[in-house]
Amino acid sequence: MKVNQAEIVISAVSKAQYPGDQFPEIALAGRSNVGKSSFINRMIQRKNLARTSSKPGKTQTLNFYMINESFFFVDVPGYGYAKVSKKEREAWGRMVEEYFKTRDTLKATVLLIDFRHPPTEDDLIMYDFLKHFELPVVVIATKLDKINKTKRQKHLKVIEEALEIEPEDVIIPFSAETGEGKEQAWNKLKEFL
Template identity: 55%
Template sequence: MQFSQIDMEMSAVDEKQYPTKHLPEIVLSGRSNVGKSSLINTLLSRKSIARTSSTPGKTQTLNFYNIASKLYFVDVPGYGYAKVSKKQREQFGKIIETYLQTRSEMKGVMLLVDARHTPTEDDFNMYNYLKYYEIDTLVVATKVDKIKRNQRDKQARLIMDKLQLEPEDNLIFFSSETGEGHDDVWQWIQTQSGVPLIDAQD
């Protein structure tokens, strides 16, 4: 998918700083170092619109990416990074919770988990939080290129069992290296946002 204009438009820590353009917003959430920046760059066919880092815990604000004035991606602080202080974790939690519970433009959340491992307790808690508040959620299992083909069914079951996914819940394997899952993720985004993205370059 190619877009004529993409901007990391703003960073926000409270409601007064949110965008005022009333575009639909899709959230990216997940554990630190799970590959959110790489997923954003792959989906948008850009090398570094979202900065990847070898140091987890770098995202400390809500980062709003304006995609061709059609919708926003909202990258939220990652969780589960041990070197982030308890106070910082509480601040991040409050920032995210306020956004998720008050933002009418928010149309769904992509929850990223590492396809190579069993989801963590933090992943489980986040997924259950989203389900409790009836927020439409897509689970994206990243780094699937690191898994042998004959191990995928096993990993899918591990993820589904740990998160307690229902049969109707959404799970997509994704790789920023091979592009696997790219089209399926975009289809979900298009459905949730109500934005036709086929004419992305118009």
């Protein structure tokens, strides 16, 4: 997909702030530091629309990015970052749950998982949570460029088995560095738009 236009429209913390227009939405979920911002920037061919940070836990709002004036990427706060107070984590949890439960323009969720490691307990909980709400999930296995080509199949199998991935969902290995996996990701996401 060629992206000609991309801009952040709003950073929301509650339903009252979500955009009112009825464009389809693709949510992006993943633990802190998994590479959500890098994924967004690579997908839209922009360097810094989504701010990347070496400090995990930076995204604390639902960030709505309008793409080609036809759909939204919605960046959801990362999970699993320990240096956040329990109270803050609970607030994030409520905010994220409200979004996933109530948003009828949400068409699919991209769940980003670090390809280098088996999915964390939080990754497994998130996948189950999304399946509970009967949401289609596209698993993007980030940091593909860090894995030797001969070991990639093994890493893929570990993720598939750990998540107990459902037949309608896919795992796409992806590198924000090289762009590998970008075409496959767009081809899959277009099915929901």
